Amino acid sequence: MSSRHIHKRAIGKFNKNWFNEPVYSKEGFIPYLYEGVTYKLWYGKVGNGIKPPLLVLHGGPGGNHYNLVAFQALGYERTVIFYDQLGCGKSDRPEDDKLWTLERYFDETESVRKGLNLNSYHLAGHSWGTTLASAFAYKYPKGILSISLHSPIVSFPYYLQHVSGKLKALLSDNTAEIIDAFEFKGEGDEKKYEEAVMEYVKLFVTRTWPLPEPMRRLIAAKNHQLHKVMVGSVSELNVFGKLAKVDVSEYLKAIFLPILLTCGEYDLCTPEFTQWHHSLVPHAEMHIIDKSAHMTPIDNPVSLLALQRGFLVKYDK
Secondary structure, eight states: OOHHHHHHHHHHHHOTTTTSOOOOSEEEEEEEEETTEEEEEEEEEEOOOSEEEEEEEOOTTTOOSGGGGGGGGGGGTEEEEEEOOTTSTTSOOOOOGGGOOHHHHHHHHHHHHHHTTOSSEEEEEETHHHHHHHHHHHHOOTTEEEEEEESOOSBHHHIIIIIHHHHHHTSOTTHHHHHHHHHHHOOSOHHHHHHHHHHHIIIIIOOOSSOOHHHHHHHHTOOHHHHHHHTOOSSSSSOOSGGGGOBOHHHHHTOOSOEEEEEETTOSSOHHHHHHHHHHOTTSEEEEETTOOSOHHHHOHHHHHHHHHHHHHHTOO
């Protein structure tokens, strides 16, 4: 039996309830001072293994750690650290749209690193978390052993120009037209719009239905106002919020640390889009997670975590 299959069995055996909210070995709040105001950022640690820890950055913006809890399965040999970004999940939720800038997110993540005293660690991000992880690793590379980018998106202009239209073309009948009319012009029937978005979600966001608890918790705790400011649309096929012009691809190109790229077979961050990321960092490893859409930690956690575990072990030193 291959080592990869052994790892899959070990991960599955370790935590049969890995979709449950983890039993944290330690959790609390990190004080985060920004422009004279102190906010509280929630973090939770799983496991206490001796291998270097893994810091996980969630997606959104406006999301939270709940859909990524399957990463707790790696806690048998290292500490896995989740944290909710400002405005998200269990962290403080200030109602100040001026806070939602890329530079402030870098500052926040560095405050988390310092607050947790991370001096030698792995960094992983999912979706928007890959945007943040790429730029953060470029600006604050000290102590990072490797970077894992799951369903990467480092250039929203590239996504809008080369990816979004192809996704729309795969939708049935006039589904894309319904979404565009409602999101760009505010025209159309709201119920038909919601049905159109749901078709997109079931094709490209998650293939797991009915939704498991991690996805339900993600949705229940989502900061919709923050998401609206940053993305602008519900579907995310159209981006006309602050992220529309965000492009950190030059940061990614300048990173020479070990990099893992993964995406789902049916991911909205498509295999072709992920291959474009790979062209920026040819030294990176790239893998496609089969039977999965964007939420790879939900749709196929065993395959994803077997790859993640093997990659981390390879670069622990």
